[in-house]
Amino acid sequence: MEQIMEQIQYTLSNFSLISIFDIVDIAIMAFFIYQGIQLVRSTNSGRVARGVMFLIGALWFSDVFHLYTVNFILNRVLEMGLLAVVILFQPELRKLLEQVGSSKLGKVFSAHQSTPDELEDAITQTVLAYASLSESKTGALMVFERNNQLDDAIRTGTALDTVVNAELLKNIFWNKAPLHDGAVIVRGGRIVGAGCMLPMSGNVNLSRELGMRHRAGIGVSEQTDAVVAIVSEETGSISVAVGGMLKRHLAPETLERLLRNELMPEEKKETDGQPLSRLAALLRGRKEGKGNDGNNEA
Numbered sequence: 391m392e393q394i395m396e397q398i399q400y401t402l403s404n405f406s407l408i409s410i411f412d413i414v415d416i417a418i419m420a421f422f423i424y425q426g427i428q429l430v431r432s433t434n435s436g437r438v439a440r441g442v443m444f445l446i447g448a449l450w451f452s453d454v455f456h457l458y459t460v461n462f463i464l465n466r467v468l469e470m471g472l473l474a475v476v477i478l479f480q481p482e483l484r485k486l487l488e489q490v491g492s493s494k495l496g497k498v499f500s501a502h503q504s505t506p507d508e509l510e511d512a513i514t515q516t517v518l519a520y521a522s523l524s525e526s527k528t529g530a531l532m533v534f535e536r537n538n539q540l541d542d543a544i545r546t547g548t549a550l551d552t553v554v555n556a557e558l559l560k561n562i563f564w565n566k567a568p569l570h571d572g573a574v575i576v577r578g579g580r581i582v583g584a585g586c587m588l589p590m591s592g593n594v595n596l597s598r599e600l601g602m603r604h605r606a607g608i609g610v611s612e613q614t615d616a617v618v619a620i621v622s623e624e625t626g627s628i629s630v631a632v633g634g635m636l637k638r639h640l641a642p643e644t645l646e647r648l649l650r651n652e653l654m655p656e657e658k659k660e661t662d663g664q665p666l667s668r669l670a671a672l673l674r675g676r677k678e679g680k681g682n683d684g685n686n687e688a
Contacts, residue, residue, distance in 0.1 A: 508579030512554035519559035521642040529623030530563040531573040538614035547586030607631040
């Protein structure tokens with residue numbers, strides 16, 4: 391017990407040595423570390439970051455075990471690598487400096503935080519739209535962002551900031567609309583980009599039946615943790631790509647269940663009522679409405 395008290399007193403005495411300048415120093419370093427992490431996430435550069443960390447670890451290992459030749463080569467590589475990193479991340483570094491120099495500095499830390507209700511509404515509206523697009527054989531490609539941000543892909547299209555709405559999605563993917571030929575990207579339950587270009591899959595074992603839309607969906611799911619929903623323009627079939635794997639020929643109810651399992655927080659899934667029943671009722675009502683319209687016309 392005495393040792394514990396001595397340790398507590400020693401710790402408290404160290405705290406008394408901390409000045410306001412030390413706190414400011416730590417806050418500045420935390421800011422730059424945070425921005426570095428955000429930079430890696432927003433540019434999907436995790437592999438580059440892991441490569442740099444591997445080189446630093448190898449340099450430390452060679453120094454500890456006196457591997458002089460390896461240490462010399464790694465030192466030269468890292469010296470050149472610093473310049474290479476600046477060149478590779480030039481657009482992102484410029485964007486960061488513009489944010490720091492702007493008057494809206496608070497936006498550097500702030501970001502729209504989605505709620506489970508927003509995600510649930512986005513999933514419901516997506517499934518409603520996909521049920522209609524599947525019937526009309528209208529091609530569609532939606533990417534639901536998770537931890538890996540897709541800023542690079544968003545910059546290739548048109549930036550938006552709107553809620554997910556079934557009618558809006560049907561208008562975007564209408565085959566004569568200007569943005570129909572790219573992907574819609576959803577972040578936190580909101581559409582943040584449309585008409586976006588995605589990387590193609592490098593998997594040579596994919597079926598030849600799959601077109602460019604499916605290959606792009608699989609490609610982005612291979613490189614990130616995104617969930618991708620696809621409607622085939624040829625067959626109207628609904629598919630979902632996750633982790634490079636494609637699940638095909640899905641019913642709207644199956645699509646909703648899969649999206650909820652992949653995107654919704656566990657606590658929301660446990661406390662929610664009967665989402666599949668509500669969706670089935672909406673789909674049934676839409677079909678009955680079409681049937682009544684047909685009867686009235688007849």
